[in-house]
Amino acid sequence: MVTEKLKSVHLSEKNFGRLQYLIKTQCGINMTPGKKTMVQARLQKRLRSTGIETISEYCDYLFSHEGMKNELVHMIDVITTNKTDFFRESAHFDILTKRILPEMIQSRQWSIYKPLQVWSAGCATGEEAYTLAMILNEYAMNHEGLKFSVLATDISTKALEEAKLGIYHFDKIESVPAEMKKKYLLRSKDRKKRLVRIIPELRKNVQFERLNLIEDDYRIGGHMNIIFLRNVLIYFDRMMHEKILNRISLHLTHGGYVFVGHAETLHGLNVPYTQVFPTVYKKMMSHN
Numbered sequence: 001m002v003t004e005k006l007k008s009v010h011l012s013e014k015n016f017g018r019l020q021y022l023i024k025t026q027c028g029i030n031m032t033p034g035k036k037t038m039v040q041a042r043l044q045k046r047l048r049s050t051g052i053e054t055i056s057e058y059c060d061y062l063f064s065h066e067g068m069k070n071e072l073v074h075m076i077d078v079i080t081t082n083k084t085d086f087f088r089e090s091a092h093f094d095i096l097t098k099r100i101l102p103e104m105i106q107s108r109q110w111s112i113y114k115p116l117q118v119w120s121a122g123c124a125t126g127e128e129a130y131t132l133a134m135i136l137n138e139y140a141m142n143h144e145g146l147k148f149s150v151l152a153t154d155i156s157t158k159a160l161e162e163a164k165l166g167i168y169h170f171d172k173i174e175s176v177p178a179e180m181k182k183k184y185l186l187r188s189k190d191r192k193k194r195l196v197r198i199i200p201e202l203r204k205n206v207q208f209e210r211l212n213l214i215e216d217d218y219r220i221g222g223h224m225n226i227i228f229l230r231n232v233l234i235y236f237d238r239m240m241h242e243k244i245l246n247r248i249s250l251h252l253t254h255g256g257y258v259f260v261g262h263a264e265t266l267h268g269l270n271v272p273y274t275q276v277f278p279t280v281y282k283k284m285m286s287h288n
């Protein structure tokens with residue numbers, strides 16, 4: 001009985017190797033040998049959902065023609081880490097409101113004729129995108145006529161479904177300032193549920209799309225003024241950092257800004273940005 005159970009959860013070296021290659025080529029994510037136990041644990045969820053009994057059988061299905069068509073997207077959903085928070089790394093939002101937005105108004109990058117376009121790339125379940133929408137809405141209220149839109153993208157379809165719904169548990173909204181909670185979050189009618197939903201007026205400013213950052217063509221219309229690419233690069237190797245940062249620069253206005261996570265840096269990469277704050281970079285004017 002115990003042996004059967006062990007057999008079902010065991011991920012062989014051979015299958016881990018196949019998965020490492022697949023995950024790297026499909027998502028760019030480096031699953032180092034130290035991540036084997038994590039991959040094994042996460043695949044359990046797919047065993048439960050598909051009714052397949054062992055990881056070995058699951059891998060055979062995943063790598064079949066049918067599996068590549070129907071299961072790959074679900075494997076990516078469980079394998080990606082979608083940890084995020086409202087107002088995560090909050091110093092970034094201070095830099096945004098105190099330094100960058102005033103500068104963008106002054107240089108007319110943001111005016112009543114030009115809506116500000118912000119991109120949350122690797123948005124997970126949407127908290128970062130809605131935080132940006134709250135911050136920008138507050139700012140625009142004090143500057144009559146200014147408009148903005150937030151594009152939020154991720155590779156995980158499951159995370160995006162949650163993001164689009166915009167429903168969060170009380171535990172998740174602790175970091176939202178009280179006055180913004182009042183203004184932008186609606187409490188569930190069923191009080192026992194301890195859930196809130198982002199108000200529709202804010203949700204309509206945020207558009208969620210599936211986008212794989214390692215693909216060659218992002219199919220994004222228009223140019224962004226600001227890109228939040230936080231806590232995403234950590235999953236990729238340096239070569240991929242360069243590729244992604246060069247590719248996103250094609251969708252960023254001259255003088256536009258890129259924010260990365262606190263553990264990420266562009267130091268030593270051949271990319272068209274100059275550092276303006278520890279984890280904030282500006283696109284250099286001479287680049288397209």
Ligand SMILES: C[S@@+](CC[C@H](N)C(=O)[O-])C[C@H]1O[C@@H](n2cnc3c(N)ncnc32)[C@H](O)[C@@H]1O
Pocket residue numbers: 026027028029080081082083084085088121122123124125128153154155156159211212213214229230231232235261
């Ligand atoms: C840890 S979350 C970061 C969320 C948010 N940016 C933050 O800082 O709180 C990383 C996100 O990157 C996404 N991701 C990983 N690989 C990706 C890829 N190749 N293309 C797009 N998104 C990817 C994951 O699905 C995950 O939701």
